[in-house]
Amino acid sequence: MYKESAEERRARIYPVILSEYNPEWPKWYAEEKANLERLIGAKDIARISHIGSTSVPGLIAKPTVDILLEINEDTDINRLIAALPQPEYICLKDAALTMPTPPPYVMFLKGYLPDGFAERVYHIHVRYPGDWDEPYFRDYLIAHPETAAEYAALKTRLHKEYEHDRDEYTRAKSEFIRAVNYRARKL
Numbered sequence: 610m611y612k613e614s615a616e617e618r619r620a621r622i623y624p625v626i627l628s629e630y631n632p633e634w635p636k637w638y639a640e641e642k643a644n645l646e647r648l649i650g651a652k653d654i655a656r657i658s659h660i661g662s663t664s665v666p667g668l669i670a671k672p673t674v675d676i677l678l679e680i681n682e683d684t685d686i687n688r689l690i691a692a693l694p695q696p697e698y699i700c701l702k703d704a705a706l707t708m709p710t711p712p713p714y715v716m717f718l719k720g721y722l723p724d725g726f727a728e729r730v731y732h733i734h735v736r737y738p739g740d741w742d743e744p745y746f747r748d749y750l751i752a753h754p755e756t757a758a759e760y761a762a763l764k765t766r767l768h769k770e771y772e773h774d775r776d777e778y779t780r781a782k783s784e785f786i787r788a789v790n791y792r793a794r795k796l
Contacts, residue, residue, distance in 0.1 A: 623725065630663075641733075678736070716735060717735065742790045
């Protein structure tokens with residue numbers, strides 16, 4: 610009898626899902642932002658931003674609210690990790706990160722249940738303050754609906770190929786995202 614590997618199980622229960630834009634996503638972001646501020650404390654937070662496709666009105670998206678959490682450089686990372694309770698928040702750091710992640714090499718997942726996704730899912734990208742591409746990308750897509758439509762078409766096409774490979778789905782979008790970020794930064 611065939612036994613499913615842990616990787617195969619993850620691919621099955623956490624597939625790439627695309628949804629039409631949900632006007633509740635900005636509200637979900639605002640609620641989680643307030644939650645992060647309460648748990649972490651204002652002294653360690655430099656800025657919190659809603660990024661990713663759920664931050665672009667009208668854009669098809671994985672129903673995952675991406676949050677850029679910029680922390681002060683003197684923040685104690687172990688204290689930050691302890692402030693976000695497990696199992697509600699799943700901490701990925703160092704070798705557990707499957708995609709390139711800038712310092713401090715920490716990311717949190719929220720809404721990943723043992724048998725699939727919760728109604729609300731979050732990816733919290735922890736970084737030190739900087740001039741990050743994601744807000745430029747978001748703002749460019751909002752200001753250029755034709756580019757947002759191209760991105761939606763690309764995501765729809767890639768979803769068919771990578772429904773059960775989240776990392777490859779993300780990697781396959783990277784050339785398009787780099788090109789848009791280049792244009793966005795020239796404005």
